[in-house]
Amino acid sequence: MTRSLKFALPVLFTLCAALASAHADRIGDLGEVTIREQALRFVSLQDPTVRYAVLGSVLLGITCGLLGSFIVVRKMALVGDALSHAVLPGVALGFLWHTSKDPLAIFIGATVAGLLGTVVVGLVQQTTRLKEDTALGMVLATFFAVGVCLMTMIQRLPTGNKSGLEKFLFGQAAAIGPDDLQLMAVVTGLTLLAVFVLYKEFLVTSFDEGFARASGFPARVIHYTLMLLLAGAVVIALQAVGVVLVSAMLITPAAAAYLLTDRMNRMLWLSAGFGMLAGVAGAFFSFLGPSLPTGPFMVLGATAVFGGAFFFGPRHGLVTRWWRQRSRAQRVQRENTLKSVYHVLEGRQFQGEGVSLRELAERRRETVEEARQQAAELCRHALATLHEEGNLIFLTPAGWQLACAIVRNHRLWELYLTNAAQIAADHVHEDAERIEHVLGEEVVRELERRLDYATQDPHGRPIPSWADLRQGAAPNVRPDDTVGYGSSI
Amino acid sequence: MNLPSPESASLPATPHINCGSPGEVSSLEVHDLTVAYQKKPVLWGIDLAVPPGRLVGIVGPNGAGKSTLIKAAMGMLPLSSGWVKVFGQPVRKSLRRIGYVPQRESVDWDFPVSVMDVVLMGRYGQLGLLRRPRKRDREIARECLDKVKMLPYANRQISNLSGGQQQRVFLARALAQESDLYFMDEPFAGVDAATETAIITLLHELRDRGKTLLVVHHDLPTARDYFDTLLLLNMRVVAFGDTDKVFTHDLLQKTYGGRLTILSEVAHVVGQRGGSAKVP
Incomplete structure (x- = not known):
């Protein structure tokens, strides 16, 4: 990898560590304000809500961009989609367990549900003649259906603070709090660390799994490490992007980067940059109006970047x-x-x-x-x-x-x-x-x-x-x- | 020749190589190896001992289990029975002494890496987990690229290569592994004549340096010229031995069964060059 990585990584990592221990005030309220005032408020970064949203989007963009690059070159784009839908029942159960929006409970629930989804896909594939795409499509829909049922149930429950749960469908960056931010920083830090330390292993197993195994690399362990990180990325993206569109944040920035370069290390950096750009742009636009969902704006931001690469990329x-x-x-x-x-x-x-x-x-x-x-x-x-x-x-x-x-x-x-x-x-x-x-x-x-x-x-x-x-x-x-x-x- | 029926577990009449001097350790030793895909056996009771310094061609019809055999020998497939030893050690402990050239179609050639990146992957096994390639590894990779005459392409992206060039890159990567035992899966498939000659020269050179090579090959007429040792495979070992002893009409017929077109071709080749011609 490039030398710049060696300098940039510790800096980013320290940043994440610092964020993980940061504590801040309550989320500011969105009152009746004009678009211009809101834009100013966003750009000046004085409001803690805005700071959380921006930082969250940046972390999210980096994580999704880095992992997305590997997802794209491993041809696992559909897996990312299935995983993101599969976490929804976990989110609902995590909420039920604590009957509040506790990020850790939701994180655990979502990760377990996501991994369960991938295991079911693997099982269907191994025990039947069905191919991966069919298994993925089925599991995706089933888990999502269960999730929607549970969410509807929760909405009807008389007790508990259930505000904001529906935000998990389409995302609301303004709802990112300091607790969420800590979690995001941890996941981003782990992702950066893994990509830095395991770059060689990710690269060789992505390019030629048979050769990697013949060289003594535990391809399956590496694959599941990536899946675990992916589950983490999906879960931290839930708050900002929402279940439905998370996979686009994984795939689109990486796809844009893929069009612009033909080296994996450059693709990783470009993709992380595009993810950040899309994330902040999404947060910004959703901030302009009251309770606009962030996810669609982030995804459209990523698509705009992709469009730029598609139309104006220097080579293709x-x-x-x-x-x-x-x-x-x-x-x-x-x-x-x-x-x-x-x-x-x-x-x-x-x-x-x-x-x-x-x-x-x-x-x-x-x-x-x-x-x-x-x-x-x-x-x-x-x-x-x-x-x-x-x-x-x-x-x-x-x-x-x-x-x-x-x-x-x-x-x-x-x-x-x-x-x-x-x-x-x-x-x-x-x-x-x-x-x-x-x-x-x-x-x-x-x-x-x-x-x-x-x-x-x-x-x-x-x-x-x-x-x-x-x-x-x-x-x-x-x-x-x-x-x-x-x-x- | 009185050949045993395919159902018998052992093949006493098939020629087998004497395993060198008694104390010598085989490069590859396979005993009673059975591999099954979804309970359907693909390889059945394989016994094999390959002495060092041999260039072995693995020959057999489609679905004979040629690729499966080398994958199983490298421990990449679950075995239904039997064991594999590489230089007298369980295969897991000797992976660093094994080099591998997979089939060219097994990877995505649009992958965003350069030729140099791919050859460097040959060093990864020696580096082990977590360690990064150093200057020395890059030097080795460059030398290996030079050996297959691909050094001018070091910084190209791999999608711009022809089939023959892709195969040379894979060979360079295997060379960079600096192994003692090589498994190659159809390295001659879909390459140009110049590359074919370059590859076979390289294989002979490796053998002369004492390396052991097992090469899956599906072109019978050239198999006779290229390899000093042949393994005729069709789910079982039909024959294993010096090319001039094994490349006979009877044994090939037994390997290929009723596939007459191939057989008449082979009969032609055998008739043309006589039974004992051998490539130096």
Whole structure:
């Protein structure tokens, strides 16, 4: 793992430890306030409620992001979903046991229920012919149904402080108290510790379980360690995100990170960062109105991050790819225009002044207006200048060089195909049209060497040489500093 | 040759290797090994003693239990009966002396790791739990990558590799394990000719350095050229011994049963090269 990890980890760990022992005041009340006031209140972080919510979301984001990365690469996304639904009866029973919202009782209940769920899935899988996805789907729904029944029962109970229990369905970050925060800090600390200490073990068992076992790693123990941490993550996420949407907080930030990098350690950090971002964003938006659920906002925040990676990721992003293709197409278009200018000049033995738009249009079999647009495009890239009321095109040194290079590439390739590949001379043009834009300098030099530095293409036209290219600034430079095409070339 | 019926538990007439000098410890010793998947036996009463410095090809039809045998030998499957010893020790205690090349399809090649990361995993077993790879481990990994001519690809993500390159990476990882006994599951499956030659050269080199290799192989015609020792397997050990003694029409027919297409192919190969041709 990276060196930054070695420095960042102790800091984070100390932070968690400090939080675990922190005690603070009662949760502040949400009164009748405007959105703007609420936003200010959130950003200023003066209200303890806000501080708890933000800290809780940050811890939650880190835990979910780190564990989510392993869930995604192990293809266990559905397991996370099933686990999160399976904890609901445990939450209800934990509440019944203490008849109050005691975080520890709920934590124990939820963890036990979650692990019971995974055991049942394993049992169904091992004893029947059913596959994992079917077992997961069944267990998920059954446990959730039991949980909903129990919750409804509790709501009808005459006794006890049952306020806030329904928040476990969709989450309420504002309801995070100091007790919850301690629990979150402990789970986050354990997760960080496990990922730091067991990184190698998690990595090898995720990538190649058979090899890991043959190397003597207890793959099953490592798997259950991960499941235990996952159960912990789900339980601390309950308060803020709610049972229904927890799995999205596990999967979505990790999925976004997966799109952006192809190294596991970077994926872990990115994913933790995205989780934090989504968590705080969710807490913020749910804070703007009275009793808005936090979970959906957090999940939408994570989805927004994923959308960003999906559309704008530097390597695989949809928009990035489209943009890259577009700019490539434009470059090819420019180079074709330059080639046409060169052909016009060649047609009159490089005599006379600049190339008129009409000449270019005729050469390209286009309208003068289209030729004007292409000329303007060349001007924008400093490959040419327009003169005489914008009707004459003069190539700049760069434009001249590029034009020569493209024509040379085209003709060299045609020659190569006819000479080396024995293809008829009238069949090679189409292929050369495409490859002229992508030949690199090394390939061109090699081509020249193999073709014995030939000077004529298969159709008998001269191939521009390196000397022509370097000449660039042609002899008949116009007085106003515009470079011509070089009548003597 | 008078072969025993498949039902008999022991196969007295099958050629077996003399286990070297009497005091020599076998690299791999398997006794009465039976493995069953859901009560259906896949391997039945396997007895085997592989002396050190052998390059063994495991050959047999589909479903003969070739992969199961090497997995069971590494202690990755529950055994219905029998035991396995590696260098005279129970297999659990000798895992560090075992190298493994799983089937290429067994992993997800889109996994976010570099070629170097994968080869470093070969060092993990020597490191044991909790310890991290050090500079020395990286050096070893680089050397192993160099041996399979994949060093220029060290920092590539593994999804950009061809089938042959993937197999070379797996081999480099096994080399990085610095083991004495290697199990390889179809290392020649789906690789290009150049890689195939590179792999077999490497295997011969390892054997000449005294390592023992057990290689699952499903291409009969090349099996004869590649391996000095063959294990013909079809739920039971049909034959185990020097290639030129074991690669006979009768024994292969017994291994492959009624699969005529393979048999005629083999008959062709046997007829072509004679019974005693052996690869140096």
